[in-house]
Amino acid sequence: MYIGSVIxxxxxxxxxxxxxxxxxxxxxxTARKAMIGQAKLALGTRPAPTTAAPKRPAVFGTAAEADxxxxxxxxxxxxxxxxxxxxxxxxxxxxLSRDEILARKQEERRRRLQAAVxxxxxxxxALFAVPIHWDLLSKVRPAAWCISHHEAGLPDR
Amino acid sequence: MDNVQESLEETLRPWITKKMQEYLGEENPxxxxxxxxxxxxxxxxxxxxxxxxxxxxxxxxxxxQKLWRMVVFESERARILASD
Numbered sequence: 001m002y003i004g005s006v007i008x009x010x011x012x013x014x015x016x017x018x019x020x021x022x023x024x025x026x027x028x029x030t031a032r033k034a035m036i037g038q039a040k041l042a043l044g045t046r047p048a049p050t051t052a053a054p055k056r057p058a059v060f061g062t063a064a065e066a067d068x069x070x071x072x073x074x075x076x077x078x079x080x081x082x083x084x085x086x087x088x089x090x091x092x093x094x095x096l097s098r099d100e101i102l103a104r105k106q107e108e109r110r111r112r113l114q115a116a117v118x119x120x121x122x123x124x125x126a127l128f129a130v131p132i133h134w135d136l137l138s139k140v141r142p143a144a145w146c147i148s149h150h151e152a153g154l155p156d157r
Numbered sequence: 158m159d160n161v162q163e164s165l166e167e168t169l170r171p172w173i174t175k176k177m178q179e180y181l182g183e184e185n186p187x188x189x190x191x192x193x194x195x196x197x198x199x200x201x202x203x204x205x206x207x208x209x210x211x212x213x214x215x216x217x218x219x220x221x222q223k224l225w226r227m228v229v230f231e232s233e234r235a236r237i238l239a240s241d
Contacts, residue, residue: 109237116233120226127225128202136235137165 165196168231173224180216188212196228 085108091101121127170189177188195205202225209217 112237113234116237117230120229120233124222127222127229130229132199132228132232133236134199136239137232
């Protein structure tokens with residue numbers, strides 16, 4: 001009994017303090033977890049927009065495009081003028097008939113020829129400086145799809 | 158070389174014939190052949206102007222410029238056809 005009370009007395013405060021210590025530790029642990037959580041939250045939310053925002057343009061090529069604008073405007077222009085050309089297989093796969101495909105091909109050639117004609121210099125020295133594809137010329141026969149000289153804005157025949 | 162003349166002939170002969178008649182006042186098959194032969198020999202346009210100056214005088218320049226637009230046109234057409 002005495003011993004027990006001594007034990008209980010001696011243990012009592014110790015147990016209380018231990019219990020206190022454990023609750024303190026638990027409280028500290030919760031607080032730490034909460035802080036970590038906040039820290040994690042802060043890491044998860046706050047920096048996200050700041051790091052993601054500058055990253056996105058690089059990922060989607062805006063920076064590269066901006067660079068293009070400054071250094072390579074002519075190439076951009078050229079790129080914009082390139083039309084999509086479909087192969088016969090591609091045209092056939094979307095259900096175009098043979099005639100429709102041929103008509104498209106012919107139209108495509110006409111368009112390219114018109115573009116080439118538009119590019120023929122009107123100024124004398126530039127005109128005389130255009131390289132002539134003599135070797136190719138020798139293989140070409142007049143073709144039905146050829147746009148007329150009149151259409152091409154060339155002198156009448 | 159013969160092929161150059163063949164293909165250019167078909168497209169250019171009628172026009173050259175007409176122009177020579179305009180400039181010289183009468184048909185001149187000799188002049189038409191002369192020009193076509195020069196083209197077959199891949200003459201440079203300035204050289205053609207020089208060699209036609211005696212016959213066409215000041216008209217040589219405008220004739221060759223018009224002719225050369227056609228030659229360039231045919232050349233571009235050949236290039237497009239070859240790239241198909």
